[in-house]
Each structure stands twice: as structure tokens, then as C-alpha cells.
Amino acid sequence: MTITGIISALIVGLIIGALGRLVVPGRQGMPIWLHMVIGVGAALLGTVLARAGGFADTAGIDWRELLLQVVLAAIAVALVSGVGRRRGVSRY
Numbered sequence: 482m483t484i485t486g487i488i489s490a491l492i493v494g495l496i497i498g499a500l501g502r503l504v505v506p507g508r509q510g511m512p513i514w515l516h517m518v519i520g521v522g523a524a525l526l527g528t529v530l531a532r533a534g535g536f537a538d539t540a541g542i543d544w545r546e547l548l549l550q551v552v553l554a555a556i557a558v559a560l561v562s563g564v565g566r567r568r569g570v571s572r573y
Contacts, residue, residue: 490521490524490525490528491521493524493550494517494520494521494522494523494524494525495517495520495521496520497520497521497523497524497527497550497551497554498516498517498518498519498520498521498523498554498558499513499516499517499520500520500551500554500555501516501519501520501523501551501554501555501557501558502516502558504551504554504555504558505555505558505559505562509558509562510562511558511561511562515561516558519554519557519558519561520554522557523550523551523553523554523557524550524554526550526553527546527547527549527550527553528546528550530549530553531543531545531546531549
């Protein structure tokens with residue numbers, strides 16, 4: 482991977498993190514920078530999975546790869562925001 486590829490992956494990852502935040506319903510108690518870090522990770526993982534699936538190199542925009550990255554980011558945001566929540570705790 483070239484320097485240009487890494488920089489573009491980081492930029493796409495930041496956008497993917499923001500989209501992952503928008504896709505997950507409800508309020509997440511996470512800072513925006515954590516969403517962006519999750520987005521970068523989801524973008525990299527989505528690229529690896531797309532290459533393994535054989536649909537990473539297409540002419541134009543890789544819509545399937547982009548959709549896979551957004552879905553992975555949404556799943557990761559939902560998991561991370563769910564881990565930080567208190568469930569079933571009452572203060573009686």
C-alpha cells in the first residue's frame with residue numbers, strides 16, 4: 482500500500498466513522514473521535530474483507546466495499562456504545 486493509499490484510507494475512515502454514528506439509532510455516549518477511530522478500523526477491515534471476497538477492484542467507486550465498511554462501522558459503534566452503558570442497574 483502506498484502513502485497515498487494510506488492517506489485516502491484514513492480520510493475515508495473518518496467519513497465512515499461519521500456515517501457509522503448516523504446509522505446507529507439512539508444516542509451514543511461516545512466522543513466523536515472514538516467514532517472516527519472505529520471508522521478507520523472498519524475501513525481497513527472492510528478493505529481486507531473486500532479483497533478477500535474478490536470485489537475490491539472495480540471500475541469507478543467500489544459501492545459494495547463502501548457499504549461493507551459502513552455496516553462494519555455501524556456494528557462496531559453499536560457494540561462499543563453498548564459496552565459502556567449500564568443495563569439493569571437501579572438506584573433504589
